[in-house]
Amino acid sequence: MLKNLNSKHIQRFSYKYLPQFPISPNSPKLGFSRSQIANYRSNFPTTIMSSSKTIVLRSSDGETFEVDEAVAVESQTIKHMIEDGCADTSIPLPNVTSKILSKVIEYCKKHVETPNADEKVAEEDLKSFDADFVKVDQSTLFDLILAANYLNIKSLLDLTCQTVADMIKGKTPEEIRKTFNIKNDFTPEEEEEVRRENAWAFE
Amino acid sequence: MHIVVDSEAMSPSACKNLPLEITEAIILPLLPPKSLARFKSVSKTWNSLISSPHFIKTHFLQTHHTTQLIALSTTGSLYSIDITETLLYLDRDDIPATAKELRIRSPPLRWKEILGSCNGLLLAKDENDTMFVMNPMTQDLWEVPLCPFAPVYEEYEEVYVRYGFGYDLSADDYKIVSISFWNPYSYHDSKETFVCVYSLRNNSWRKLPDCNYYEHDYTVVDDVINGAVINQSLHWLTRQFEIVGFNLASEEFKQMKFPVLVGFYRGLFTSMVDVGGKLGVFMRSEEAGFECCVMEEYGVAESWTKVRIHGFEEEDRVWPVCLLQGRNREIVFQETEGGVVVYNIDERRRRHVRIVGGPGGNVNVFPGTFVESLESPKRFMIAS
Numbered sequence: 001m002l003k004n005l006n007s008k009h010i011q012r013f014s015y016k017y018l019p020q021f022p023i024s025p026n027s028p029k030l031g032f033s034r035s036q037i038a039n040y041r042s043n044f045p046t047t048i049m050s051s052s053k054t055i056v057l058r059s060s061d062g063e064t065f066e067v068d069e070a071v072a073v074e075s076q077t078i079k080h081m082i083e084d085g086c087a088d089t090s091i092p093l094p095n096v097t098s099k100i101l102s103k104v105i106e107y108c109k110k111h112v113e114t115p116n117a118d119e120k121v122a123e124e125d126l127k128s129f130d131a132d133f134v135k136v137d138q139s140t141l142f143d144l145i146l147a148a149n150y151l152n153i154k155s156l157l158d159l160t161c162q163t164v165a166d167m168i169k170g171k172t173p174e175e176i177r178k179t180f181n182i183k184n185d186f187t188p189e190e191e192e193e194v195r196r197e198n199a200w201a202f203e
Numbered sequence: 204m205h206i207v208v209d210s211e212a213m214s215p216s217a218c219k220n221l222p223l224e225i226t227e228a229i230i231l232p233l234l235p236p237k238s239l240a241r242f243k244s245v246s247k248t249w250n251s252l253i254s255s256p257h258f259i260k261t262h263f264l265q266t267h268h269t270t271q272l273i274a275l276s277t278t279g280s281l282y283s284i285d286i287t288e289t290l291l292y293l294d295r296d297d298i299p300a301t302a303k304e305l306r307i308r309s310p311p312l313r314w315k316e317i318l319g320s321c322n323g324l325l326l327a328k329d330e331n332d333t334m335f336v337m338n339p340m341t342q343d344l345w346e347v348p349l350c351p352f353a354p355v356y357e358e359y360e361e362v363y364v365r366y367g368f369g370y371d372l373s374a375d376d377y378k379i380v381s382i383s384f385w386n387p388y389s390y391h392d393s394k395e396t397f398v399c400v401y402s403l404r405n406n407s408w409r410k411l412p413d414c415n416y417y418e419h420d421y422t423v424v425d426d427v428i429n430g431a432v433i434n435q436s437l438h439w440l441t442r443q444f445e446i447v448g449f450n451l452a453s454e455e456f457k458q459m460k461f462p463v464l465v466g467f468y469r470g471l472f473t474s475m476v477d478v479g480g481k482l483g484v485f486m487r488s489e490e491a492g493f494e495c496c497v498m499e500e501y502g503v504a505e506s507w508t509k510v511r512i513h514g515f516e517e518e519d520r521v522w523p524v525c526l527l528q529g530r531n532r533e534i535v536f537q538e539t540e541g542g543v544v545v546y547n548i549d550e551r552r553r554r555h556v557r558i559v560g561g562p563g564g565n566v567n568v569f570p571g572t573f574v575e576s577l578e579s580p581k582r583f584m585i586a587s
Contacts, residue, residue, distance in 0.1 A: 142221050149206055149225060157229065164221075165233035173245045181220050185247050194244040200342055201240035 055082065056090035057105075063098035064090060067105055074108040076152035096147045100140070104147050107133060107156055134163040138179070227252055232262045236323070236340050236575045256375070256582055263322045263576035270528040272535070272543070273320055273573040274302075276562035279313030279330060281305045281339055283573055284558060284566075286535065286545070287528065296554050298545060302561035305339035317569040319368025319379070321432060323576025326368040326379060336368075336377065336403060336580040345403070345580035352410035353383045353397035367437030371451040377403040377580070378451050380437055400454060404583045411454065431475050431571070433482050434501045440475050446482070460504065461496075476570045478534070479526040485512075495523070495534070513551040525572045541565025 055072040057065045072091075073079040081091055093101060114126050134141065141160060148156040168179060177184055186194070195202065206224050221230075231239065231253070239262070243250045252258055269287040276282065286300040312329045319326035326347075328334050334347040354362045367380040379401040398411045431438045436448040436457075446459040461484075475484045482498040493512040500506035512534075515521055520539040527533040532548045535556075541564070543556040558566065 145221060145225060161225075161229045162233055165230050168230075169234050169238040171238075173242060176242055176245050180226060182246050182249070184245070186244065191244050194250060198240040198243055198341075200340070201237045 057101060058090045058092045059096055059098040059101045060094050061098050063101075065098075065101060065105055067109075068112075071105065071108045071112050074112060074153055075104075076154075078151065093151070095150050097143070100143045100147045103133075103136075103140075103144065104151065104153070104156065108153065111155065130159055134160060138167075223248075227258075231258070232265055236262075236577045239577060240341065253577070259577045259579075259582075260375075263574060263578055267528060267574055270525065270535070271573045271575070272524060272568050273317060273325065273571075274561075274566040274568040275314055275317060276566055277564050278562065279315065280562060281307075281314055281317075281325075281327075282561055282566060283339075283575075284543070284556075284561070284568070286543070286556060298554055298556045299559050300543070300556050302558045302566075304562075307337065307339065307342055307344060309342075318366040319432075320569060320571050320573050321368055321370050321377065323574050323578045324368075324377065324580060325573075326366065334379075336379075338576070338578055338580070340575050341577060341579060343579040343581050345584075347379065347401060348406070348408070350381055350399045350401065350408045352399050352408060353381060354385075365439060367432070367439070367449065369432040369435075369437050369451045372435060373452045374404070376405075376583070379403075380449055382439065403580060406584070431477050431482065433477055433480065438475060438482060440484070446475070446484070459498075459502065461507075474522055474570065476523045476525060477572075478523075479531055483523065483526075485523045487517075510548055512546065512548070514546060514553045522568075522570060524568055524570050528572075537568040537570075541567065543568060 053069040054066045055069050055078065057067060057072065057078070059065070069082070073082065078091060096104070110129050111126070114122050134144075136144070141164060145157065145160045145164070148160055168176060171179070176182070184191070206222075206228050231242075234242075239253050243253050269285060272284040272286060274282045274284055282302045282304055284300050284302045286298070312335075314327050315330050315332065316328045317325060318328060318334070323340065324336055324338055326334065326336055336345045336347060337343060353364075362383055362385060364381055364383045366382075368377070369380075370377055381397075381399050381401070383397040383399075385395065399408050400411060401408045435452060436450045438446055438448050441447055445461065448457045448459060449455070450457065475482065477483070478495070478497055482501070484496045485494070486496065487493050491511075493515055494509055495512055496507050496509045498507050521536040521544070522539075524535040524537050524543070527535060527545065534546045534548065536544045536546055536553075538544060543558065543566075544553045545556060546553040
């Protein structure tokens, strides 16, 4: 987009057009309000943006979320969209509801904010956040997995899948069928045979 | 990893069902073998998936977040010991670890020695000196035939045999390497060393032609240690202060000299184990005390680092077992009396491990770790 600038544009800009609020690359402020964005944009073309760029994400039910680019690119899918230049106005995410998207954004924000995950305190803080984050009902958990997969956020996918694994590892086969809505296509004799072969696992 | 999923399954309203691709590719590999074996009876699809060699491999090749040891009691019973939880007991001097007996029911076997542990399979000798490759969790047993090319057992211990057991990824095969040599003080007066390789897939032994390195005097492998597997190779120490590596795929030997920088101590190598995927040699000498040398980069002589181990008296005979999973500064040692100890390099402190649920007496811990898996020695036999 920078290549659309010509000398006319450059002459027009002077210090008085600089934004009124401080912006720095490491600004902890995440997510500007819509009025701030509108105000800012009316004074400048989007080509001269501050260094903390925001991305607008649109959920399947039409809600929009403004997030810092640094947070948005936790998702490899979004990162590639930005790199390919598809992120001009907003990024539509037709597979993610607003309920789930807001949770995903919360996760990404926390993980981007935590400065040095090697330090013990930060590491424990993050672990405790993750543990609380997955304390949701099964339906939401499954939706988070789908969203993490679609958005390609590896750490979130690992976290949610590990949670499901821990949840199901003690279940009986019948309980598994209920959880995943799987039809039992064994005959009773076949099922008995498989159980017998793996008797050690049923003790 | 990112799984491409059929878009139909992705509609927000179908949130009750996880697509099969995700369940199969990501969730199932995270489960312990016992759960997976139970879930074989969920449906035919799950049964064939969980039993497939590809899935079994994905499962045991993933990163493990637990540290399990394998040990024998004095009566020949096999135990796995889970010491992952040391993190919770950092302030205590005494760490509880849960032991679980792994018993082979039929035939009921008692074990003399564990010779190797790889991907959930163990190579072990029973009380009759018969060698087995087995998965102690699933009870799959495979008897290894005697090697026809080398003397493996003689009265009065005139023959020393060292073993190595490893997995050749390129050929999807498990191999046993045996190195036999006559006791230098025996009446045989022969410097001959026999190197044989057994392939599980082919169920046959082969004798390898002589290599140079064992023509010298004293250049026989250390008479105590069985091979440590690093980087697709088995390793042994020689008395000539060299490390011999046997590449499982190419079946070639390679010698690696101990760099002069690390020091030249007289005949005091104590042992060599896998420390977090790297080769670690533990040495004891009067001049430098107890040290651990690690080859940070495989095959690169300059990459050896050295760390001093404090906290053990000279008389204490300790054998390194492994590194705690995910904790690079904690080494697990076994004491000769049968106790297990976790040593922290930075704190220079050792903490005793209290084994709960074990045999109640002393245990002999295998130098290395154990993983639970669904791997079976028999899967090679079925296809043919």
